[in-house]
Amino acid sequence: MDGLLTPALPLSARLPAAAQFHVQEVRGRPRRAGSIVDLIGNTPLVRLGQIDRETPGVEIWAKCEFANPGGSVKDRAAYRIIRDALSHGDLRPGVRLIDSTSGNTGIAYSLIGAAMGLPISLVMPSNVSNPRKQVTAAFGTELIFSDPMEGSDGAIVRAREIVEENPERWYYPNQYANESNWRAHYDGTGPEIIAQTEGRVTHFVTGIGTSGTVMGTSRRLHEYNPSIRCIGLQPDDAMHGLEGLKHIPSSIVPPIYDESVLDETLWLPTEDGWDMAERLASEEGLFVGHSSGANVAGARRVAKQLVAEGEEGVVVTVLCDRGDRYFAPLKWEKHYVW
């Protein structure tokens, strides 16, 4: 009843002291920005009101990471990696950033590089689809093509060769091992969730790719309130179709991944993620990618469990990017790797 008695009190005055600290840090998205990079982060939090009608007493909310300028959650890590590399002198005049990706991280580096006047090179297999080439080349990024038969692993190997030939010319950020990756979420996504839920968040669920989002956000949420349950989500099998997510037992473990940070791991079938992505579009108006579908399917599973146990809760997850990034190639394009 507190809220009814004190309607004029600002949000910060209704929160415990620890939460007030986070509110001060989170400034909100500026209405006017000096550069597109100032619009990275501070994404909206949206209630999934149709999905959580099935879990009375448990709310499901999602961070709209597709609202970042590059269209994905990867803007956060890429921007932090670049800023930290500039301040440490790893990126300096005469040095180009190089990475092996045709996906969201490549788009993020390309956009930030263009906006900040930094040269970017991306290595990708020559048979990736034209849209994937065009979306990064449009920002002025240099594209280097690797052997189409060797796939994305071949692109990684080629990027490493290029760096080894001329190490002083390149900065290779390796987001899987880069501390700036999870710190972007420790200083951004985590405090934003605390402020946007007014400290009410009880569960955080998200998929593991590089693990940056789940590591950084979970560390911050646990610092704020150790009883918040932080749950990492993985595909239930090595053979899966959840692009961007990693099945850790069959993969090279990202060096920044530390399982002890998590309270639980949730294993999700690909089909559950794909089905939920379709539901989010038709029922919530959120046309998002399969990894976002997987995240919400995971959040819903946690919410259902809480209902079954007679508990209430506020479950928060992440919408990583939009679905249109994954439009399948047309039939005549089908020999490309999308």
Added chain:
Amino acid sequence: MATVRIPTPLRKYTQGQEEVSIEAGTVRDLITNLETSYPGISERICDDKGAVRRFVNIFVGEEDIRFLENLDTGVKDADEVSIVPAIAGGMK
């Protein structure tokens, strides 16, 4: 016998082999015979109703069987059949 290219995440069933040889007249036979030789592999490719999982693509030669006759697509002895999960991301 047709040559079947096995993707990395399914090689645990084929003792690490990247390619195996399977006798088959159609893709459906090929999956059945693959299961006989490498138990457990077919449920990663097909769902419990026997349809190819939505995130799995099967190519006979260069052609996606969804654009041919799906599981009834014919397989000849010299054909190369590829099983490919529908994601672009790598294993790192």
